[in-house]
Amino acid sequence: MSMEKRIATGISGLDRVIEGGVRDNTTLLVVGSSGTGKSTFAMQYLNYGLENGENALYISMEEPPEQIMREAKMLGFDLDEYYEKELFFFHSKGKDFVKLVDEQLPALVEANKNYSVKTRVVIDPLTPLLWAVQDKQEQREIITKLFYTLKQLGPVLITTEEHASPGETVGEDVLIPIYMSDGAVHLTYRPIGGAFNRALEIIKMRATRHGEEVYPYIFVRGIGVVVRTTPLISAEDVRKYDDVFDKAIRTAADLGAGEKVLNRLVYVKDNWSYPFSPKETLQIFFESQGFNDTMTKEDIARKKEALSSEPPKTESEGCQDTVFSEEEALSDEAGSSEQDEDALIDIENLSELEELVR
Numbered sequence: 001m002s003m004e005k006r007i008a009t010g011i012s013g014l015d016r017v018i019e020g021g022v023r024d025n026t027t028l029l030v031v032g033s034s035g036t037g038k039s040t041f042a043m044q045y046l047n048y049g050l051e052n053g054e055n056a057l058y059i060s061m062e063e064p065p066e067q068i069m070r071e072a073k074m075l076g077f078d079l080d081e082y083y084e085k086e087l088f089f090f091h092s093k094g095k096d097f098v099k100l101v102d103e104q105l106p107a108l109v110e111a112n113k114n115y116s117v118k119t120r121v122v123i124d125p126l127t128p129l130l131w132a133v134q135d136k137q138e139q140r141e142i143i144t145k146l147f148y149t150l151k152q153l154g155p156v157l158i159t160t161e162e163h164a165s166p167g168e169t170v171g172e173d174v175l176i177p178i179y180m181s182d183g184a185v186h187l188t189y190r191p192i193g194g195a196f197n198r199a200l201e202i203i204k205m206r207a208t209r210h211g212e213e214v215y216p217y218i219f220v221r222g223i224g225v226v227v228r229t230t231p232l233i234s235a236e237d238v239r240k241y242d243d244v245f246d247k248a249i250r251t252a253a254d255l256g257a258g259e260k261v262l263n264r265l266v267y268v269k270d271n272w273s274y275p276f277s278p279k280e281t282l283q284i285f286f287e288s289q290g291f292n293d294t295m296t297k298e299d300i301a302r303k304k305e306a307l308s309s310e311p312p313k314t315e316s317e318g319c320q321d322t323v324f325s326e327e328e329a330l331s332d333e334a335g336s337s338e339q340d341e342d343a344l345i346d347i348e349n350l351s352e353l354e355e356l357v358r
């Protein structure tokens with residue numbers, strides 16, 4: 001798991017499938033058609049920051065602040081106490097975007113430079129800007145500049161209205177904002193009745209191991225949105241597959257893998273967060289690295305020899321020393337008999353093979 005500090009979005013259920021929250025100074029795009037709950041998301045995100053001592057900047061390109069505050073109240077968020085103390089609005093009407101992006105926001109960032117309180121930023125929605133700037137190249141440039149500027153204040157949440165045509169996964173009109181964002185979630189609403197007609201999917205989340213399911217969400221007055229997720233993997237399960245990895249690392253070393261490959265395997269072990277065994281993944285990886293059960297003694301010798309012409313510590317013994325920790329030795333003992341059957345490439349068979357080749 002990544003060690004970087006995460007910032008909770010405050011959107012119930014979302015944080016636990018994105019490693020605890022968003023990264024600071026990144027953009028998160030919320031895409032969905034009208035009525036899917038984008039504004040509710042934005043308000044919940046803002047409110048969470050305000051309640052936790054942050055400042056907030058709300059950029060609206062349509063509605064005036066008074067109306068936004070009124071709507072927030074209807075959703076159960078009373079922002080009056082923060083208004084113009086911790087919560088600030090930028091209301092950019094008509095075609096003022098260029099001025100907003102080129103002058104006002106950079107000036108604000110500059111003025112904020114030595115200010116230690118974090119500012120959560122919301123743009124709800126970005127859509128009028130996309131409509132005002134039709135040229136794709138121009139759109140890309142203005143969004144780049146806008147995102148770049150706002151990210152300096154803190155984590156940014158942007159909503160965008162989607163108009164997907166039948167058969168489209170995501171509307172073509174939102175592809176540029178998705179492309180430019182560090183993260184993107186997609187909200188869909190199928191008015192078919194029942195509790196599961198609204199769903200959230202994570203389209204992307206840079207540098208994050210994120211949930212990949214379709215998550216139903218509901219509106220709860222007083223909370224906002226509650227996304228019905230299950231945590232990615234429980235803390236005690238995280239180390240469940242260490243034995244499988246250790247076995248694989250030993251096998252790789254025996255097959256003549258170099259330090260780089262072995263270190264990479266250790267890295268994969270430390271970062272594995274799927275609720276299923278890495279065995280198949282490792283098998284596929286091994287094959288891609290040229291390790292398989294048809295390897296002959298000569299193949300192995302050739303591999304080792306090729307490596308030994310490189311800098312020191314490339315012999316399998318040396319590799320094992322660098323890769324294996326005491327921890328590993330313990331876990332090896334604990335789960336050995338069962339894991340032996342799980343061996344990727346049976347070492348016994350290999351020595352038989354060696355005999356044959358001889």
Ligand SMILES: Nc1ncnc2c1ncn2[C@@H]1O[C@H](COP(=O)(O)OP(=O)(O)O)[C@@H](O)[C@H]1O
Nearest residue numbers: 032033034035036037038039040041219220221
């Ligand atoms: N407490 C609630 N119960 C049921 N539905 C709600 C509730 N709050 C909001 N909604 C639904 O959310 C919709 C609007 O959400 P909103 O966040 O404004 O969406 P968007 O910004 O994507 O257009 C409303 O039309 C309504 O259907």
Ligand SMILES: [Mg+2]
Nearest residue numbers: 038039040125
């Ligand atoms: Mg809205």
